Amino acid sequence: MTTAAPVRSGVAPQDPRDPHNPRARRRRTLRRALPLYVAISPFYLLFAVFGLFPILFSIVLSFTDWDGMGDMSFVGLAQYQFLLSDGRFWNAVGNTFIIWFLSTIPMLFLAMVIAFLLHQNIRFTKFYRVAFFLPNVTSMVAMAIVFGSVFSDTFGLINSALTAVGLDSVPWLSSPWGIKVTIAIMVIWRFTGYNAIIYLAGLQSIPTDLYDAAKVDGASLWQVFFRVTIPMMRPIILFTVITSTIGGLSLFTEPQVLLGDSGGAGEAGMTIVLYQYNQAFTQFDFGYGSAIAWALFLIAAVFSIINWRLVSGRGDDAPRRSSRTKEARR
Template identity: 70%
Template sequence: MAATTTATVPATRSAAAPVRRRRRLLSYWPQYVAIAPFYLLFLAFGLFPILFSIYLSFNEWDGVGEMTFVGLGQYQYLVADPRFWNAVSNTFIIWIGSTVPMLFLALLLAFLLHQSIRFKGAYRVAFFLPNVTSMVAMAIVFGSVFSDSFGLANGFLRWLGSQEIGWLTESWAIKLTLVLMVIWRWTGYNAIIYLAGLQAIPTELYDAAKVDGASTWRIFTSVTVPMLRPVILFTVITSTIGGLSLFTEPQVLLANSGGNENSGGPGEAGMTIVLYQYNQAFTQFDFGYGSAIAWALFLIAAVFSIINWRLVREREGLADRRTRRAGR
């Protein structure tokens, strides 16, 4: 009798355990309902378009008629497309020309803002203001400054007695204008990120460096930069992704500078990868080829983000090994 009772109790407990778990899960249904809209929207407007674009890149489709499966045909055409490689070249030139000085200026501004200066809050607002300014307003301002006929830049060159420059018609000048536009817009944003990282560095390190007689530049290179490596890595990766995805600046600035609305200016000198993808998908209505360009851009951005991450991590590891050797 005792053996029968002992065998029945575990069986009853094992049968009741799923019921208790089910009731516990049901007790949390208000929380599940509260977060459900995010996941539903993500599935509808995030995950599904991503997966559909992969399928679409293997088809020809104008958005209305039937799809035609072409396999790797879109990617084969992509490899041999000179306009795509021109867009890649333009994107890399603008990205490298803007990212390096932008991050250096941002780090320098953050370091200066971290010092004991007056009106620090006003400076932060002033540096961050370009990032929240409307792109249309920015395009109007830069279009006025760099206009070929009545721009302030050419007016200044005329005052100096120098030759005028076709800022929005010459190939190198178009790229330089876009570089300046990117630097002006994103330097303050990265400076605020660097400033947040600087505020996490212990002040004892700066005090010790000043006691040792280190100059401001020495403190900047030997204390600030090494301690900010994780933040620098973050800004390098985000700037890489943002630089390779450049679209709004050339699309708005060069819309009326020659050619059609999405040509990237005369000679397609300002045509970037994303602008070319937009042109193919939403102007030429070749959604299959546009999807192939988008995935090519994803691979390029992923490769360069990994390269940047590895370079920064290796430099950090080398610096750590040198510090351990010095400690011994």
């Protein structure tokens, strides 16, 4: 006569084929999800190889002295210490911020005005949208060559027009401020239409009842723009300010094609990314180039946080003030 095996802890073992077994459910879920993970795995593999690995490797490089050929030598924080005392780096930082200020504020204002006008009932709206967005998809290298011809000191179209009306020519590409203004105009020309399309999408999401109420109250077009459109567009404005800040601090193609690796006269067009490119791929100082890259990341992060606080701060306080006002009226 045989006896059943004792059950430990008073719990009967679960059959792995039981559909209510947690392990069986996890295996079934894994089998169902496995094809989905396999389908999206190429993106993550490519990102790991060409995105994540270079980022992590650049962190390691910033603590070394390496020319890309010999052995790496660990130098600790020496690259960052030299960066803090590097006058050329701080000159590039100053140039970048000046160009950002000259380009971003007029660009976003013009983009908002263009989007507001395109949002009205006008003819050929689709044509205008394509026309304003076209500069963003145009080759920047080709347009930098065109801008170099337009703003040339000797045979440029701008100076020819100024001379024709009796004015003095402007040294656009040979003076510090001329170089900065030229690069800023290139940035405005390229990204105004892009931001206008984003603003237009935000305008189309605003309820039309607000505009109807403003018209009933007798508000003018500019009153509607500043008192209805701008407050409702605050999240979109915040997005464009942050993206434009990151893009403005990462300027490279415009000064590099227009002025060359030297950054023009007196390095007036030397931006942070152009200086990083020179150090890494001209001087072959990959360690210092990586340190500049992470310094740029820190500057962009801090500047984006400041912009986020300035643009969204009052918008976050508005509901509190309105609720306090309603309570006071009660």
